[in-house]
Amino acid sequence: MKRVIIVLFISVLFIAACKTQKSSSVYFLSPEEGRSVPRGQNVTLKIDAESGSFDSIAYLLDTVFITSRKDTSSVSVQTSDLSLGIKVLTAKVYEGAEYKEVTTNIVLLPTEVPVQYKYEVVNTFPHDTSAFTQGLEYHDGIFYESDGMQGESSLRKVDPESGKVLKKIDMPETIFAEGLTIVGDKLIQLTWQNQIGIVYNKDTFEKLREFPYQASQQGWGLCYDGKNIYKSDGTNRIYTLNKDTYLEEGYIEVYSNKGAIDSLNELEYINGRIYANVWERNTIVIINPSTGVVEGELDLSDLYPIEKRNPTADVLNGIAWDAVGKRLFVTGKRWDKVFELRVAGPKL
Template sequence: MKLHNLFITTFLALSLVSCGDSQQDKENYFSFDESQLKSMYQATDKVDFSLLNNENKSIDSVVYFANGERIAGIKGNSKFTYDLNGKKLGYHNIKALVYFEKDTVSTKTRIEVASGIVPKLLKYTVVNTYPHDVNAFTEGYEFYNDTLIESTGSPSGTPYLSYVAKVDYKTGKTIKQVGLDKKYFGEGTTVINGKIYQLTWQHQEGFIYDAKTMKKIKSFTYDKPVEGWGMTNDDKVIYHSDGTEKIWTLDPETLKLTNFINVYTNDSKIKSVNELEWINGKIYGNIWQKDAIAVINPDSGAIEAVLDLSALRAQVTNQEAEVLNGIAYRKSTNTIFVTGKNWNKTFEIKVTQ
């Protein structure tokens, strides 16, 4: 019996030696030298990546990938420099595929890229002040043929429902209104190609109406698992915010979310991007819980300027008033109409540099 046990023990020991290191062991051979990496980079930076060779293996070459795309191949274990100029803001997942001693293993790290632009503070003057329906929990705000299109949400416990409406901007009175089923929390809206598009918050569903008659044409389902927040358009595509730092591009014909930008300042990610407006080639965006508007580059996501409207919030007199959320650009006067959730006023302002 003892000889039998000894045989088994010896056999297992030899088997373990012959199998060599496990894949998990191999994954520990190499790692990125994260002590050399910053917590955040700017889009004008270059990043130097180097690998720690923890077991002193003989490295033949290293292939680097960023977000799944091959970006470089390096002989041996030389330093690799990654130029961030022109790269998307936000997180970049970096992988190194290491070829060594007739074997291959990968290791990963992640970097965050902010804008290289310091936002400037814009100035403004108030041109006019108009009434606004205090019951309107404003989510979308946009001019169409000199008439305001306003969409609202319906917070829990309130007696009114979500809707989209045409509004007389001078009086704040509703001209025509289409209500949503009470299960929906209405969100942002925009008008393109003679149609009104409206989002809902967490139901993954949107609605399309005829802009003249406001007759509902159809509903559509989001093709990605995102929330609906704000909308605007550049006459070609729709921009759709989802409550994170992302702003998506939505094809108005296929209703597919095709791409996205990440919104950043020079030193931080900006989450909760809300109501949107396209103004002279830029996206003006409310930031939830902030009485300010960010001017966003639609190609990069960089915040180029900020409009501080906290002084306007101070002029809103109803106690139930919540955050600033409503931006409507009037091309004929080159002015911006701004309001907020349950505000009793809408302000017409003119932005100056």
């Protein structure tokens, strides 16, 4: 008899629990999680919750309060002033002092379609096929190059016309060198997974100091706009670094109208825009550093087809800008050539 009573008691508890769970079920009907939304388009928030099971609903966008409702009527959110990328939408459903929280998210994309730029090859220059190019700079008639690979990494000063290496220091075998930029009389060089950047005297290559990475755990590309240093880490983020302390001060996320642009690699700052190689793609994307919007693309698929490259050649990587002569240079890892390009369009 006791056993029967216990079984009945447990059954009643189970049924009651099921009813409680059902009546307290809350979820977003709109927007669908992960939905891509063009910036400027309003987003409708609507949740499903049983009438009478709550007192009010508070809506938040990335933890910032938007509005509240006492029913499940929809909420319209404007997106025109929001930054690009993933936005977390939260509904806090209150019953007395307690609340249940449900979330969804959207990906906010630019509406602009990137301009497709054309180019022509103006000149070619020889390039050392042992150089696994990770960073390339042009300054006062000289190429400065950071070359990678474990046990092969180096920092070089190169004569563009002949390809002759004028000065070179080899990195320790533990270092995989990456991006490079020039800030005044200093060269700033990244490492890949060593989580340090290295600062040198530009003329003597004397090592002046190291600095640690922060949120960006890897080093890929660098460029400098005269005020800030920009750093890529292989994602779609470009971090802003203080030019004196090398501390990260913020970041942008890079998107085209089709989605996030991941694997951003070598960077160059040209006339107010960041030009970026995309790892394993024959494309340079042109980025607005204020918004992260990809405003243009330069498809270099036909520049140096794989079947015409030297046998040891790897992927496209390396952008340098002659600010005085208005010349754009590109190369690749272990390529035997550096190409000077003339690009059609308003950015150059």
